[in-house]
Amino acid sequence: MAFKYPGGRIYRTNETNQSVRPFQAHYGNRGMTLEEDLNATNEYYREQGIAVIHKKPTPIQIVRVDYPKRSAAVIKEAYFKQASTTDYNGVYRGKYIDFEAKETKNKTSFPLKNFHEHQIHHMEQVMRHGGICFVILRFTTLNEVYLLDAHHLIAYWQKQQAGGRKSIPKRDIEQHGHYIALGYQPRIDYISVVEKVYFSH
Amino acid sequence: MAFKYPGGRIYRTNETNQSVRPFQAHYGNRGMTLEEDLNATNEYYREQGIAVIHKKPTPIQIVRVDYPKRSAAVIKEAYFKQASTTDYNGVYRGKYIDFEAKETKNKTSFPLKNFHEHQIHHMEQVMRHGGICFVILRFTTLNEVYLLDAHHLIAYWQKQQAGGRKSIPKRDIEQHGHYIALGYQPRIDYISVVEKVYFSH
Numbered sequence: 001m002a003f004k005y006p007g008g009r010i011y012r013t014n015e016t017n018q019s020v021r022p023f024q025a026h027y028g029n030r031g032m033t034l035e036e037d038l039n040a041t042n043e044y045y046r047e048q049g050i051a052v053i054h055k056k057p058t059p060i061q062i063v064r065v066d067y068p069k070r071s072a073a074v075i076k077e078a079y080f081k082q083a084s085t086t087d088y089n090g091v092y093r094g095k096y097i098d099f100e101a102k103e104t105k106n107k108t109s110f111p112l113k114n115f116h117e118h119q120i121h122h123m124e125q126v127m128r129h130g131g132i133c134f135v136i137l138r139f140t141t142l143n144e145v146y147l148l149d150a151h152h153l154i155a156y157w158q159k160q161q162a163g164g165r166k167s168i169p170k171r172d173i174e175q176h177g178h179y180i181a182l183g184y185q186p187r188i189d190y191i192s193v194v195e196k197v198y199f200s201h
Numbered sequence: 202m203a204f205k206y207p208g209g210r211i212y213r214t215n216e217t218n219q220s221v222r223p224f225q226a227h228y229g230n231r232g233m234t235l236e237e238d239l240n241a242t243n244e245y246y247r248e249q250g251i252a253v254i255h256k257k258p259t260p261i262q263i264v265r266v267d268y269p270k271r272s273a274a275v276i277k278e279a280y281f282k283q284a285s286t287t288d289y290n291g292v293y294r295g296k297y298i299d300f301e302a303k304e305t306k307n308k309t310s311f312p313l314k315n316f317h318e319h320q321i322h323h324m325e326q327v328m329r330h331g332g333i334c335f336v337i338l339r340f341t342t343l344n345e346v347y348l349l350d351a352h353h354l355i356a357y358w359q360k361q362q363a364g365g366r367k368s369i370p371k372r373d374i375e376q377h378g379h380y381i382a383l384g385y386q387p388r389i390d391y392i393s394v395v396e397k398v399y400f401s402h
Contacts, residue, residue: 078276079274081258
């Protein structure tokens with residue numbers, strides 16, 4: 001949902017408002033953000049009883065709230081905060097599922113600057129506690145989406161910290177990650193990949 | 202963290218800001234909200250490598266954002282949204298943990314109006330997928346805290362829908378739930394109860 005405000009800039013909220021933009025209009029993923037596609041996918045999973053996974057709300061630091069008479073409280077001053085965790089989590093077959101989703105316009109590599117230290121630290125913690133943790137990476141220009149287990153991402157992150165390259169080569173993502181087929185419903189069927197990668201032993 | 206704004210009303214944010222109110226000052230739980238106690242408890246669990254559980258950010262519908270030159274984006278108009286899930290989730294011993302926490306000043310029963318239909322529906326879904334789901338209930342006046350498995354809450358909720366009572370008697374919470382000992386660190390040690398109730402078979 002996009003808002004244009006007096007300054008002329010468009011602000012796109014992180015919460016998809018399905019009632020404003022009907023689903024049918026999105027067929028073919030034209031212009032949909034990765035987040036919108038994943039929200040629709042998660043909604044499908046919940047409706048079909050496949051998994052219960054939600055995007056966490058965007059963290060906001062609230063400074064000032066007005067309480068007008070006879071109407072809802074209005075937040076008048078607030079700021080975006082850095083997320084301390086990944087954006088998505090939930091349950092599939094009793095197991096804890098946790099992931100971050102990012103997209104790039106690059107065609108040959110995925111820049112590590114899309115992730116923050118807090119998130120990497122969170123992923124390490126989740127893995128230590130036996131959770132299933134990964135990233136969903138979209139190459140927007142190519143319209144290709146991959147699931148990459150967090151331990152690969154963390155390995156690249158650590159190499160970068162030691163002076164290594166600032167991105168993951170796409171060929172490495174193809175090799176260590178898993179291609180996710182795109183469809184109409186679900187749009188990004190990452191759970192079928194999770195099933196294959198983490199549950200088929 | 203409390204803000205007083207010109208209208209004279211105090212707004213208490215949902216995100217505890219540890220840097221503003223130092224931890225030491227809270228000893229004895231005097232005046233701490235259940236949320237603040239649980240945030241401190243979860244921080245302790247993460248630091249000690251016991252579990253990775255976070256409170257989700259408060260869901261906000263953002264309407265207008267200003268982008269001043271040379272400073273951070275400011276949210277100028279936003280509204281609180283109804284949460285579609287419970288407030289807390291994470292991972293313990295590989296399993297998905299999900300709960301809601303509420304407090305009451307009542308002494309003999311816990312009012313069901315503290316929960317929303319969305320949250321009850323979410324709890325049902327989580328249980329169907331094998332997640333561990335419960336509520337943490339605090340009787341503020343008595344300073345007693347209980348863990349009650351979600352299936353008990355849902356049973357009372359359904360009875361209420363069918364015209365039954367609008368609260369859970371405290372004696373039923375004592376019988377079906379589990380008393381959580383209060384301490385200094387962790388303040389509300391619910392994970393030791395989770396271990397006993399869900400993992401000791």
